[in-house]
Amino acid sequence: FDALSIVIQTKPDLVIISAVLPDLSGIDFAIALSSMPETRNMPIALITSFPRDHESLQFLPDNVPVIQKGPSFGDDLVEALNNAFLL
Numbered sequence: 001f002d003a004l005s006i007v008i009q010t011k012p013d014l015v016i017i018s019a020v021l022p023d024l025s026g027i028d029f030a031i032a033l034s035s036m037p038e039t040r041n042m043p044i045a046l047i048t049s050f051p052r053d054h055e056s057l058q059f060l061p062d063n064v065p066v067i068q069k070g071p072s073f074g075d076d077l078v079e080a081l082n083n084a085f086l087l
Contacts, residue, residue: 004029017033
């Protein structure tokens with residue numbers, strides 16, 4: 001999975017992950033990044049059409065904000081950026 005090695009090498013200020021990815025779910029990728037020593041303190045956000053309380057997001061770490069597609073997108077994005085101290 002190339003994205004994992006790219007994230008580890010480049011250490012971005014924020015990683016926004018789509019919930020739907022071709023090889024691995026974005027939720028699993030977020031869980032992996034949250035648990036690896038090299039990336040556990042890296043800000044991560046998940047973009048999806050599901051609300052935070054949707055059953056498919058039940059294992060998403062609490063510190064990973066959800067940027068929901070739709071009317072709350074802008075507010076969710078601002079919140080994720082604020083949580084990462086990027087605004």
